[in-house]
Amino acid sequence: MKIKSIRTRVLRWSGKTVAPQANFCTNASDALFERGDSMGSFRFHEWLICEVETDNGIVGIGNAALAPTITKQIIDTYLAPLVIGEDPFDNEYLWQKMYRRTHAWGRKGVGMVAISAIDIAIWDIMGKATGKPVFKLLGGRTKEQIPVYASKLYGQSIDALAKEAQSYVDQGFDMVKMRFGWGPKDGPAGMRKNLDLVKTVREVIGPDRDLMLECYMGWNLEYTKRMLPKLAEFEPRWLEEPVIADDLAGYAELNNMNIVPISGGEHEFTNFGFKTLLDMNALSVIQYDTNRVGGITAAQKINALAEAYQVPVIPHAGQMHNYHLTMANLNCPISEFFPVFDVEVGNELFYYVFKGDPVPKNGFIDLDDDLPGLGLEIAEDALGEFEIIE
Ligand SMILES: O=C(O)[C@H](O)[C@H](O)[C@@H](O)CO
Numbered sequence: 001m002k003i004k005s006i007r008t009r010v011l012r013w014s015g016k017t018v019a020p021q022a023n024f025c026t027n028a029s030d031a032l033f034e035r036g037d038s039m040g041s042f043r044f045h046e047w048l049i050c051e052v053e054t055d056n057g058i059v060g061i062g063n064a065a066l067a068p069t070i071t072k073q074i075i076d077t078y079l080a081p082l083v084i085g086e087d088p089f090d091n092e093y094l095w096q097k098m099y100r101r102t103h104a105w106g107r108k109g110v111g112m113v114a115i116s117a118i119d120i121a122i123w124d125i126m127g128k129a130t131g132k133p134v135f136k137l138l139g140g141r142t143k144e145q146i147p148v149y150a151s152k153l154y155g156q157s158i159d160a161l162a163k164e165a166q167s168y169v170d171q172g173f174d175m176v177k178m179r180f181g182w183g184p185k186d187g188p189a190g191m192r193k194n195l196d197l198v199k200t201v202r203e204v205i206g207p208d209r210d211l212m213l214e215c216y217m218g219w220n221l222e223y224t225k226r227m228l229p230k231l232a233e234f235e236p237r238w239l240e241e242p243v244i245a246d247d248l249a250g251y252a253e254l255n256n257m258n259i260v261p262i263s264g265g266e267h268e269f270t271n272f273g274f275k276t277l278l279d280m281n282a283l284s285v286i287q288y289d290t291n292r293v294g295g296i297t298a299a300q301k302i303n304a305l306a307e308a309y310q311v312p313v314i315p316h317a318g319q320m321h322n323y324h325l326t327m328a329n330l331n332c333p334i335s336e337f338f339p340v341f342d343v344e345v346g347n348e349l350f351y352y353v354f355k356g357d358p359v360p361k362n363g364f365i366d367l368d369d370d371l372p373g374l375g376l377e378i379a380e381d382a383l384g385e386f387e388i389i390e
């Protein structure tokens with residue numbers, strides 16, 4: 001079997017979007033003096049689809065959400081010529097070929113995102129060719145079902161936040177992740193508002209459900225050190241991305257304070273990136289995203305490394321490319337789930353592009369043992385609300 005062609009499309013959402021409210025979510029741009037739309041860099045309103053076709057007609061589907069138009073160019077210009085004509089079952093060789101041929105500029109960021117999209121498609125091909133779901137090629141079923149946490153609860157009024165949190169309890173979720181609305185530039189008043197948000201959600205979900213807290217790189221080391229003792233009383237399962245991805249020492253200092261477990265990794269790349277973080281004891285939970293980190297080939301290597309350190313892996317994003325890894329690894333205990341809403345930040349866009357993502361029931365999702373590949377189809381009949389850049 002050989003790879004015959006690669007087709008990339010960028011889908012630009014032109015349908016209804018919900019504008020984020022003020023103080024919707026802290027993020028790395030908050031450190032800039034102009035508030036403006038600090039969420040500007042934080043939209044996922046485009047998605048890249050990467051279809052890899054073999055000479056016997058099997059089509060594997062990969063995807064990417066970061067910088068889709070650039071990722072498309074990287075695949076079309078640099079990566080497709082490297083893998084066309086090759087055997088998709090040589091996935092390790094193909095990953096190394098893409099990684100080493102673009103090493104000068106592609107080992108992190110959009111270069112690795114592009115490699116991820118092709119690698120995910122290759123694993124979809126291997127599943128379809130063998131008649132096995134991808135997780136059965138990675139280690140098989142390690143769970144009856146996958147527990148999922150409802151991940152939204154962006155900054156909003158206290159009443160609205162409580163109502164949204166209650167809706168997840170009513171749907172049977174035992175774990176929720178919320179976002180902060182304020183950070184270092186908002187001073188003590190912002191700290192109090194952040195703590196009010198956490199207090200509200202903790203009161204709604206009660207003491208026996210997991211509460212996770214998301215900063216999305218919007219805080220810094222000094223502010224987080226002041227916040228951690230104030231957050232401890234709410235017993236969060238983790239505090240996520242308190243500092244920017246390059247502040248490895250900050251991650252390590254915060255995690256080694258052992259006040260609240262620190263999580264991160266959705267903006268880190270390859271097993272080398274995570275070896276450094278693990279050696280520094282910088283994370284208590286690893287959260288790579290398979291469509292960024294290097295695809296399934298890279299993610300599975302990180303899973304093995306993390307297991308040796310006994311650091312759990314809970315990939316960013318409730319999407320199929322992550323669910324298969326979670327199902328196949330004992331050290332991946334739960335998955336994230338983005339509730340389906342109107343398009344806001346864009347995490348929800350995945351459900352508009354693809355068909356097949358499992359729907360949670362009572363706080364769990366499951367995968368089909370008999371559905372080959374990733375189990376996704378492109379929702380071609382629903383792409384009318386997208387501008388398609390081919
Ligand atoms: O952990 C997450 O879900 C991500 O950081 C989100 O995609 C981002 O929207 C911040 O909430």
Ligand SMILES: [Mg+2]
Nearest residue numbers: 214240241266
């Ligand atoms: Mg996150």
